[in-house]
Amino acid sequence: MPTAGALIDQPRVGKSQARCRPMQQSDLEAVVKVHQAAFPGFFLTRMGRPFLRAYYQAVLDFGASIALIATDENTGAVLGFAVGFRDPQGFYALFAHRRRRLLPAIALAVLRDPTLVKEILRNMRRVEAQARASVDAVELSSIAVAASGAGVGGVLLAAFATHARDGGARSLFLTTDADGNDAVRHFYERRGFTLDGHEDRGDRRLCRYVRTLG
Numbered sequence: 001m002p003t004a005g006a007l008i009d010q011p012r013v014g015k016s017q018a019r020c021r022p023m024q025q026s027d028l029e030a031v032v033k034v035h036q037a038a039f040p041g042f043f044l045t046r047m048g049r050p051f052l053r054a055y056y057q058a059v060l061d062f063g064a065s066i067a068l069i070a071t072d073e074n075t076g077a078v079l080g081f082a083v084g085f086r087d088p089q090g091f092y093a094l095f096a097h098r099r100r101r102l103l104p105a106i107a108l109a110v111l112r113d114p115t116l117v118k119e120i121l122r123n124m125r126r127v128e129a130q131a132r133a134s135v136d137a138v139e140l141s142s143i144a145v146a147a148s149g150a151g152v153g154g155v156l157l158a159a160f161a162t163h164a165r166d167g168g169a170r171s172l173f174l175t176t177d178a179d180g181n182d183a184v185r186h187f188y189e190r191r192g193f194t195l196d197g198h199e200d201r202g203d204r205r206l207c208r209y210v211r212t213l214g
């Protein structure tokens with residue numbers, strides 16, 4: 001992990017430049033906001049702000065995370081983020097361990113939306129399964145931008161790949177929705193990812209993509 005605040009890249013975004021740097025504690029609120037806007041109706045978003053914040057707090061606390069944000073160099077506004085793990089199973093073990101701490105946030109979410117119970121149970125099983133799995137690659141677990149199509153996502157992805165490679169990883173992997181998600185799949189395919197298979201998660205069918213790091 002580079003030192004906090006170190007410059008990683010300087011893509012152009014409109015007339016100003018976006019800077020890519022490691023995520024810090026003070027970025028959490030902005031990261032949560034970008035996540036909520038970029039992933040409406042998704043599980044983590046539906047779990048509510050406290051849970052989402054706890055998730056990104058765990059990302060920051062976990063020693064083998066790669067957590068980058070892009071900011072506007074003029075305004076300092078957070079333009080997007082990319083988050084993942086050099087040791088995915090280690091992260092999911094940490095997050096499973098924090099479950100007790102997350103109970104109030106989980107209870108609030110269920111009171112607000114009882115239909116979440118099924119998904120929470122499914123996700124608990126998945127987190128436990130991933131914690132046990134042996135994955136020899138860096139997982140890109142979420143990437144999102146405040147405004148699509150300005151080049152920020154591409155730059156974040158490139159910076160993420162550079163960090164992963166510099167840390168010794170040989171490949172990246174991710175999962176994304178198979179259906180109704182052509183633009184995002186195209187985004188990954190144009191950036192060197194190839195389809196490696198599918199997995200079903202409840203009603204969702206996901207594509208698993210991999211990219212070898214040169």
Ligand SMILES: CC(C)(COP(=O)(O)OP(=O)(O)OC[C@H]1O[C@@H](n2cnc3c(N)ncnc32)[C@H](O)[C@@H]1OP(=O)(O)O)[C@@H](O)C(=O)NCCC(=O)NCCS
Binds near residue numbers: 143145155187
């Ligand atoms: C996917 C995402 C991170 C891409 O970031 P971005 O800044 O829009 O990407 P760039 O501007 O660098 O590149 C645009 C490319 O993404 C694709 N794209 C995906 N979603 C897009 C959208 N909503 N608007 C415009 N372009 C989009 C375009 O097809 C374009 O492809 P090309 O340049 O290879 O031809 C961003 O659209 C986003 O945050 N989406 C919502 C969250 C999400 O679905 N994340 C991925 C979860 S697996």
